[in-house]
Amino acid sequence: MTMSRSRIYPLYTHAQIHERVLELGAQIAKEYEGKDLVVIGLLNGVYQFFSDLTRNTDLDFDVTFMQVASYGGGTESTGEVKILHDLDRSIRGRHALIVEDIVDTGLTLNKVRKLLLDRDPASLKICSLLDKPSRRRVQVPVDYVGFTIEDHFVVGYGLDLDGKYRNLPYVGIYNPA
């Protein structure tokens, strides 16, 4: 398959994303003020969003990461989540906030959420830059959503197609047609 940036149609500019990130950061800072918060980034797709969001959340909190992968190739999640890198600290009795790039079928977050709930956090919430609710196969509560989108395959601002386009500063629809 030939991959080309000419097949990417801009959906959200960097400026639009930044504006939304500021709103989410303000909301999170307000909600968790005075609480012991651990913000957990789900690598790899979240790296741009995570960096911008945490920088614009005016609060003191712990920052850590998990790296998970869904078994199976292509653009479909299988729900078989493999933990490539687990948390390096305890979340017991603490407020945990998972930050993700996109919720699609919900299978990945559903697994991660159950895994982390077993570790007895004081609370567990989810923040995702993008949400594709029309594709959901399992219900998972997404507490903070940057943008709700239609059923498009999107790339950029951390999101990839076969490992490419993560470094684009904007989110675009990949149209292979």
Ligand code: IMP
């Ligand atoms: P889920 O388990 O189906 O919710 O899949 C979530 C994961 O699939 C995300 O963390 C992304 O890595 C990937 N994903 C889902 N939709 C897209 C997309 O439109 N572009 C890039 N990656 C996606």
Ligand code: MG
């Ligand atoms: Mg991901």
